[in-house]
Amino acid sequence: MTRDTSDAILARMMALHPKIIDLTLDRMWRCLAAVGDPHLNVPPVIHVAGTNGKGSTQAMIRAGVEAAGQRAHAYTSPHLARFHERIRVAGEIISEELLTEYLDEVYAANGGGSITYFEITTVAAFLAFARQPADWTLLEVGLGGRHDATNVFAKPALTIITKIDLDHQQFLGETIPEIAFQKAGIIKQGVPVVVGPQHEDALEVIEKEAMRYSAPTLVYGQHWHIGEENGRMVYQDERGLLDLPMPNLRGAHQIGNAGMAIAALRHLGFDEAACEGAVTQAFWPARMQRLRKGVLVERAPDAELWLDGGHNPAAGKALANTLAAMPKRATHLICGMLSTKDVVGYLRPLAGQALSLHAVAIPGEAATLPAEVTAEAAQEVGLEAHVAASLDDAMADIVAHDPKARILICGSLYLAGAVLRENG
Structure with a gap:
């Protein structure tokens, strides 16, 4: 029997829930269980939330991991030209063959139950990550954090919260502290959290949530610093100073994103060569x-x-x-x-x-x-x-x-x- 294309399967998935966005995790738990809880078998997770900079920060971390000779799965959204872009398996955009295989499996296991497009495709991504070898799993939150479909990991290796600002207020709240509370929902018990440059009222919410879960914080301006000096980028933390090239991703805001990526890599034990690879080899389309x-x-x-x-x-x-x-x-x-x-x-x-x-x-x-x-x-x-x-x-x-x-x-x-x- 000829398998449907991924486009055809994705079109069927759109009909499984009347809303495009419906923030709750109940459907995720049910669907994950139906396919054997693949999220329990993926490589160590680095989970990224925030309003702006999530994708760039994740791209830099992936570049750093690969510069160190390791491989990372990566999940991002939305896609630009093709859905396949959302799922990178061991560094490569997922093939049509693997995508259709996992989409088919999840669609069948779901049994026609109510589930959003993003939720069911996220489960398919976790299947891919559990069944293909890699060293790390990089996850970008789809929307918010606390009730996002990616937020099903009890013990990620690290969480990251990028700059929080006003966006998606109809789902996350009208104020920056309300939005920060949703983003900070990815913080887990005892798991370190890297925090990028923030509004003071957002940082206050994040630090309160981190304290609640005994999560060590690595906060910009407190535990690490980054800036431009003489056309170079200087990063400093308790381990010392790094003199690095400016990010190849264009824009002054990418310096802060680079700082989060470097803070994450340093905490996870990567060396200076990986940090340099993060800022010189990253590629993230449609960002200037x-x-x-x-x-x-x-x-x-x-x-x-x-x-x-x-x-x-x-x-x-x-x-x-x-x-x-x-x-x-x-x-x-x-x-x-x-x-x-x-x-x-x-x-x-x-x-x-x-x-x-x-x-x-x-x-x-x-x-x-x-x-x-x-x-x-x-x-x-x-x-x-x-x-x-x-x-x-x-x-x-x-x-x-x-x-x-x-x-x-x-x-x-x-x-x-x-x-x-x-x-x-």
Whole structure:
């Protein structure tokens, strides 16, 4: 019998629960038990939560692990071009053969029970990680932490909490302390937690939860420090000082992410070579990524094309800081966002770094913000705004007026995925 493709199986899984997001762990426990509790047999887990920087920090840890000659499974979300990107097995994106095998097995074991798409695919990832050898398991929280589908490990090797800011308030709470409480739900009894740069009120919540669970803390500014000096990155903790290259992932905010990755690697016993590999060999797409091939590049050969999937006010600020530090060049934005996002908050810091914005709807996304609404928000923060029927139309209009422009496509990982499917 011919097995269905992974796309067909994933489409069936979408019908198993009426909500895309429904934060509880009861369905996870049931489904995990149905397939033999694979989460109990994965390699040591490094669990990462936070609002911004989770993926970059995890990518740096994976680069460090691999620089040391070890292998890591990795689970991230959402994907950009293909679902397979979410699951790396011993460092490689999962094959179609393995993905369909594990999806089929979990779907059958679930027996048609109510379960969300993210939950059932997370169980499939844990099956892959339990059955294929590796040295570490790197897990990125999907949403929040406390009730996230990844939060089923009683004793991970290490937890990490990246910068917490406002995002997904409809699920996690309206204030930073409320959101921090959800993120801090990954803290476990006696398990060390690396804490990145934080708002004071977020740090207070995290430290309170860590104390509650007797979890040793490794906090930025207290137990480790990182910064730029003379074009190099200097990291220091109780073990000493490391003089390292700047991160190959672009943006000043990546220094803090690098610090968390290094703090994690150092705590787990990795050497300086692994830490250098973490900051020089990491790759994380759609995070201020330069586009160098594809149809968009061919249509604008003299332009400088960039892609970024950040989508909340903190990401907008980090992106603005990155643009400010780049060589001066006329910059134009092409922006598409989801209707659940704070578009004004995201665009406000970018207004001082761009000459114009072309607003687009995200192709194929029911929850896209109409281009007209994005354009209105851009005008509100002082950007010259235009509405474009498509990404191609926006590009053509910008290049017609400024062939050598810097063009930044931004506002959503879903928009970034649409771009990378043709320009990866």
